[in-house]
Amino acid sequence: MACPVHGIPRTAMWSGRATAAHRRRLPLAVRSASTRPQAEPEETTGAAAAQFDLKSYMADKTLRVDAALDRAVPLCHPARLYDSMRYSLLAPGKRVRPVIALASCELVGGPEGAAMPVACASEMMHVMSLIHDDLPCIDNDDLRRGRPSNHRAFGEGTALLAGDALVSLAFEHVATRTTGVPAELVLSAVSELASAMGPKGLVAGQIMDIESEGQAVGLDVLEFIHLHKTGRLLEAAAACGAIVGGGSDAEVDRVRRYARCVGLLFQVVDDILDVTKTSEELGKTAGKDVASGKTTYPKLIGLEKAQQLARTLVRNAEAELHGFDCVRALPLRRLAHYVADRHN
């Protein structure tokens, strides 16, 4: 039986028996790192690498993203709706998607400002997916980012509508606030983001997640869920950053594949954290996946192999940055390690 996503025999996935033709269509995360170009050793970036501090870089970008998000969603009428949108959107967060968008833009030589609207849009969309995911009819989660989830704070109806408003605002924001970029490229970014959020993107992952709850699913279904639920929006953020930054098609494809690895990595690490951390450390309910019988990487392949997979994904992500300017690639390279090593 063929995998519905990649059209390759399910048996070939994760088994090392994929043909060369299939390998080209396999998600990067499951290819052997040895078949792909090796990342340039970080040493070659010399002094810049030694001086680069991801923490400062992230803090700086996050500050600017937070300020841009604050401006993008000011307190307006109807106040309850805007309160609800701002409650979730401006809650302290890692801002991984916006930072990837900004870093991808700079990677291809574009100015940060060109990518700020797509960066903000990717966060609005991510937050929308969290608000809807937390609703009683999906995950019924009471905690998010260490605070009551949106529907616990504002009620289900308002939470549903705040999510709806955020996703439309995200598209409006990109279409109206991206300046100094040709309309064709802005339109291409709109299309990227829309595809990432739609029925072949994030939503496909969410519905497969719901359908597989309480069922024994294989690695192929688990990968489908994560590549769509988490990966697609990260991919789109990276691709959009590179697009509005003026990157070539090949460059856009490479940052897209980088983000695909990081997206899967993000989820593998999430699964690992769910079984190794407390609710207090995570800022959300820990052990929930185990309690709900949800399939996770640690459950399916064991904690050790899940941790090994995370390391492979970091290497694969780094390999995609080979060929770009070493100094410009530093943020994305270190970001992959940051996602792997995070504690919440």
Add this chain to the structure above:
Amino acid sequence: MACPVHGIPRTAMWSGRATAAHRRRLPLAVRSASTRPQAEPEETTGAAAAQFDLKSYMADKTLRVDAALDRAVPLCHPARLYDSMRYSLLAPGKRVRPVIALASCELVGGPEGAAMPVACASEMMHVMSLIHDDLPCIDNDDLRRGRPSNHRAFGEGTALLAGDALVSLAFEHVATRTTGVPAELVLSAVSELASAMGPKGLVAGQIMDIESEGQAVGLDVLEFIHLHKTGRLLEAAAACGAIVGGGSDAEVDRVRRYARCVGLLFQVVDDILDVTKTSEELGKTAGKDVASGKTTYPKLIGLEKAQQLARTLVRNAEAELHGFDCVRALPLRRLAHYVADRHN
């Protein structure tokens, strides 16, 4: 106290005491028809008017819109998600928004094909709003278009996600399927649709609708709800049709104002039908507004004055078509009457 929408004193609205400066900012529906250019008598369109049959026109457009929607959302994986989207999207409907988009495009001399993607997108967005509106946390409606509402047929989680998928697909559809139109104009259409669906558009109307439930609200709040919940997407459909059809800014503004009147008209008629028709005739639960204590036009100003308001809105809508080619304006002119005279 100033109206939060139009920034004019509430006391001036609907009272006939608006100043000239305010009048320019009043929604067309509440201005006296006598202060505005009169619509060209339909007789002047001569033979074309006599021959024009709205029923055939609507049937022809609806057929093509339905076929385009069917192609836009084919049965894909995950099947349950696509089934749910198609269930609501392809249910027999009046397709008023798509028809207005196509007719607006043709009104300014554009080809139907240019507007088909925005037409389809407006219907996807409308259907998304219906699916989410029917959910238990908002209206908790069991019937829609004569069949079980989406969440009754597929479950709440799937219905929520089908709505989310439809709205993103709508943006992707416009961005990728609009051909032969400059990117700047397509981007402008994306912005129109996004603004219509976002926190200053349809969602603002929905949240005010929820907040005012069970409360005594005035005409200004009722108008805010309808102009946003129903009006904004109709406006956007009309504006997008005219934009991709190559209309001037002035032409786009005029079809926008036309649709604004038709949007309010649509809701006034809906309120009237709720108290004058049966569930069977409507294809949805009748008398629900009265039962839930919802404020409606008949409740606030009486059935007779509500019917009179509907007639005024038709006249105002028609007046906006003055100056366009008479024959090309026939569909929109007759459409306003159709919305006023509909029975479900």
